[in-house]
Amino acid sequence: MNRIKFPRIAALLRLGLGALFICASLGKIMDPAGFALSIDNYRMLPEFLVALMAAVLPWLELLCGLALVFNCWTPGASLLIFAMNAIFIIAIASAMARGLDISCGCFSTSEASSRAGLARLVEDLFFLAAAGYLYLSSIASLQPPQR
Amino acid sequence: MQFSRYLPAFALRQALILTLAALILGLAANQLNPRGIAIAAAPTGAAAWDDSPTPGYPRPITLDQMQGLMQRRAALLIDARSREEYLDGHLPGALHIPFEGWFEQIDRVRALPHERWLVLYCSGGTCDLADLLAGELIREGFEKVAVYRGGIAEYRLANPLERGEEAGRE
Numbered sequence: 079m080n081r082i083k084f085p086r087i088a089a090l091l092r093l094g095l096g097a098l099f100i101c102a103s104l105g106k107i108m109d110p111a112g113f114a115l116s117i118d119n120y121r122m123l124p125e126f127l128v129a130l131m132a133a134v135l136p137w138l139e140l141l142c143g144l145a146l147v148f149n150c151w152t153p154g155a156s157l158l159i160f161a162m163n164a165i166f167i168i169a170i171a172s173a174m175a176r177g178l179d180i181s182c183g184c185f186s187t188s189e190a191s192s193r194a195g196l197a198r199l200v201e202d203l204f205f206l207a208a209a210g211y212l213y214l215s216s217i218a219s220l221q222p223p224q225r
Numbered sequence: 226m227q228f229s230r231y232l233p234a235f236a237l238r239q240a241l242i243l244t245l246a247a248l249i250l251g252l253a254a255n256q257l258n259p260r261g262i263a264i265a266a267a268p269t270g271a272a273a274w275d276d277s278p279t280p281g282y283p284r285p286i287t288l289d290q291m292q293g294l295m296q297r298r299a300a301l302l303i304d305a306r307s308r309e310e311y312l313d314g315h316l317p318g319a320l321h322i323p324f325e326g327w328f329e330q331i332d333r334v335r336a337l338p339h340e341r342w343l344v345l346y347c348s349g350g351t352c353d354l355a356d357l358l359a360g361e362l363i364r365e366g367f368e369k370v371a372v373y374r375g376g377i378a379e380y381r382l383a384n385p386l387e388r389g390e391e392a393g394r395e
Contacts, residue, residue: 107254109260110255110258110260110261110262111260111261111262114262126264129262129263129264130264132262133251133252133254133255133261133262133264134247134248134251134252135247135251136251137246137247137248137250137251137254138243138244138247138251140247141243141246141247141250142243145243151239151242151243153233153235153236153239154235154236154237154238154239154240154241154242154243155239155240155243157232157236157237157239157240158240158243158244161240213236214231217231217233217236220233220235221230221233
């Protein structure tokens with residue numbers, strides 16, 4: 079683990095990913111019921127977890143997005159964004175494997191929003207990689223060098 | 226060693242605090258949001274019942290919900306089974322409108338109240354008489370039709386049945 083090799087790229091990724099997660103969270107915060115429906119469409123969680131996730135997940139996205147934008151607690155926030163994206167990828171892949179034709183619920187809760195499909199999967203893989211890079215570079219810059 | 230190097234305690238601590246903050250904010254915001262959602266069923270949740278009609282399809286109803294409606298006098302019980310079965314034991318106060326031959330009672334059916342829930346039942350288990358009768362009532366224009374799928378089988382586990390003719394009938 080070295081120090082950040084490309085600080086400008088890391089800063090750009092941080093701001094971009096942060097802004098993205100803030101944008102993604104706002105619509106869902108306004109419409110928890112719609113988001114709950116989106117989650118429920120994936121048919122992966124029991125009812126009470128769907129409701130809990132619909133209420134809490136958008137706020138987690140917002141807090142992590144803000145943390146990245148303001149470069150405060152970047153390690154924790156990028157770790158969570160990494161984990162969230164991993165979960166989104168599993169959810170979308172499983173929906174595709176089961177042949178579910180559902181809206182993604184990624185950025186908006188409306189029915190007309192994009193389908194949970196390959197495009198979203200690739201997008202989330204990119205975000206996953208970005209969050210992973212941010213995480214590793216942020217903990218590297220905060221840890222004492224080994225030996 | 227490697228593990229703690231890639232997941233240092235400070236990063237995990239930050240992640241945990243962010244998660245807890247989101248949990249608190251999310252639950253609080255949901256409480257304050259008029260369009261918020263029900264997270265956990267309230268203690269009385271099993272008996273909660275949305276009173277808005279469901280035109281076009283019968284609404285399933287649980288024993289608790291049905292008893293709640295009966296206490297509020299907001300429901301009529303209707304037994305859809307045969308006469309023999311009805312006489313042998315039915316839910317207290319239930320009317321008898323057997324699906325087989327229900328049309329012979331069409332005048333009585335049309336006189337049923339529209340503002341109260343018509344809660345239909347049959348033997349329970351996989352019985353379908355209540356659902357079939359529900360379909361006919363819906364075609365007759367009733368919009369508050371519920372089916373108690375537990376039926377006699379579930380009800381009699383904890384409650385006494387009433388025997389004989391309909392109350393108020395000879």
